[in-house]
Amino acid sequence: MIEAEVHQLLREFLRQQGHNQWPHHLTMARLVARALRLGRSALLQIGSTAAYRGYYRLSYLMPALVWPGPIVLVVPHAIHQQLVQDEIPTLLQTLPTIKSIHVGERWPSETFQGILITTPRAWLSAQFSSTQPSQPSAHAFPDNIVTLIDGIDPLVDWVRNQLTYRLDDADWHQLGLAYPNQQTIIRNLRVKLTHLAFQHPANPYSGYLADDEEQALIIELYEQLSETPLGLEALPLAWKQFRQQLEHDNGMTWLQLNRELGQLSLQCAPVNLAEMMPPIWQRQPVVLIGAAVDEEQRAESYRQRLGLDDITCLKFTPDRHQDGIELYTPDQLPMPNSSRFPNAILQEIRSLLQLPETRTQPTVILVGDNPLKAQIGSILAAEYGSRVQVERDELSENGILVTGWEFWQDYRLRCPSPGLLIITTLPIPSLENPLVAGQVSYYKRRHQDWFRLFLLPTALQTLQLAIAPISAQQGKVALLDNRVNHRSYGRTILKTLSPIAQSTYLEPSWLTPVNQAL
Structure with a gap:
């Protein structure tokens, strides 16, 4: 055989x-x-x-x-x-x-x-x-x-990307050409929709799950066009595909904004891919x-x-002799939603940057919150100079990379092996992301545990991929999110990261100079 x-x-x-x-x-x-x-x-x-x-x-x-x-x-x-x-x-x-x-x-x-x-x-x-x-x-x-x-x-x-339908400026122009006698109606509805979209407060994703009023405007546009002599047969392909997904109870619609250019893009995708x-x-x-x-x-x-x-x-089980990490999870830090959290983790990061590994190998600091990422990057740059880079792929031998999760997931395959990875917060998806909000809403409508079925599995997968470069050389990871110590799902996270040697305080071996440790 x-x-x-x-x-x-x-x-x-x-x-x-x-x-x-x-x-x-x-x-x-x-x-x-x-x-x-x-x-x-x-x-x-x-x-x-x-x-x-x-x-x-x-x-x-x-x-x-x-x-x-x-x-x-x-x-x-x-x-x-x-x-x-x-x-x-x-x-x-x-x-x-x-x-x-x-x-x-x-x-x-x-x-x-x-x-x-x-x-x-x-x-x-x-x-x-x-x-x-x-x-x-x-x-x-x-x-x-x-x-x-x-x-x-x-x-x-x-x-989901393959099944996402988008309507951009060019598609609105095509719609106007397809229905030349309805251009005023099309333009007015578009203006109303754009005005509503730009009333949303700014968020890091520049995207928003469409609310009832915005959904109603999109549906109204299709209804208006259906009553014309041309009916809906004259719809350009992009508008037909968008309508099919919009009418499906498995769909979610969101608004993507470019505030600088004043542009709006409509996007629609299925939630439950299993169908x-x-x-x-x-x-x-x-x-x-x-x-x-x-x-x-x-x-x-x-x-x-x-x-x-x-x-x-x-x-397949990991090789305990080759794939383990040393994991530091301090137990006295405030929770991420505390006002004391930014200053507390900054002090912890300063202490960790004194470790021997940071002098001979790159250090990566993962910060999921954009304002906090910019703040930490600025403060550390003032203290460590050009060693500090914020989401740039030109990392020196002893460089310090301050980055979000998305950038790191791409760059980790090209980055020189870090000696230390500092994770400020767990990568639990943000409800400000319209794709996340749409899926959570879907689980809620069905009275399902959206955290255990969606948010936590996504975070676990992101976390495992993120630490792979450090695990490959049995390096050191500092996880500064105290939820791993005090929330019930913390045990699941630690089990997923196994094999680990965990400590809630800095082990003396971490502080041993490299030449002495050798």
Whole structure:
């Protein structure tokens, strides 16, 4: 069977190459080979540290190259070059067979039996357009071809972005051209809507969930146009798609503002993706590979969000000898909503910046609150000079990066390995974000626990990905949010970050000079 062949080939390859950085290579390779042979979907959680290092990719590339049939490999564009120029050629040199490799957004030909490497955007776009034969990408990927999707941690966001419909200035102009006799009505309704939108107080996201009055104005516009001789048949495509989503009870609508330019964008997206995804999963077997998509092995919460049925699930345990962190969680700090919190954590940050690691390695300070981020950045820049950078990717050897979560999630893959990561507050999604507010509202309407089902899992995933560069070198993390010590969900957070050596005070070993510790 292919499982035995893959096991033997990969074991020999690992022995020759001296790869011993990840202990689960052979187990994962057999599971992927089994999924290929049986055509059964699987969900594999490899751990945030393994995902950060990238060594695990050997475990699915080997069975993919040995498998005699065609395969679609969906991976973020950022790792395409590494796959086609390094990892795949290295493996092919050791295999008795040759498999054709293509990179693109469409299936090469009906007779193709190789591996097509494509992006999540291209694959999802083709999947959602498959119900519309007139779309050029409708048949970009044939059905019943085993599909490996690597890096699925942002899959929920990828899907929602693909299903988000937007109406911008150009779309309003197109609507006016489609209904030349209704331009006054269209303009007046747009002015009213824009006026209401700009009454919202400024927030860091410049976005707001549409309230009842704003929703009513959008619906009124469609009703006015439906009563014209042209009816709604003359609607431009963007307006038709927006209306379909707007009328769905699974949708949320929000307003995106550019206050400097006085511009308004309307956006609408589904909340419950589980209603949209089953037809896609039924089209072909899929092997989903992610770092940390769910705290449980069965990943029931994650599967429910994406409409995944009962599939093979496995969660690999981290290597306690290679993946642990030293975690400092001070117990005397005020809570984040306290007025004393900013000054208290600033003093704590000053103390931590005296640690030996900060002199020879970069230090990263994660601040989720934008005003606080700017304040900490300014104060530290006055004290430490050019060593301090606020969300810039030009970090010196002993630089201090003050950053928000979104910037760090992107930059962490390119950043020199930090010696110390300071987290000021837990990455619990903010209700000021209209996408978050819309999903919370959806859970509330159904009388479900929106914190445990949505906010906490999102925070856990963000946290695990954020600390991966530090865990990869068994570094030090300071978590200054005292909720981890005093809230019931704090135990869940600590369990998720395991393996850890936790302390509520600064261990003497942390303060030992580097040369003395060596």
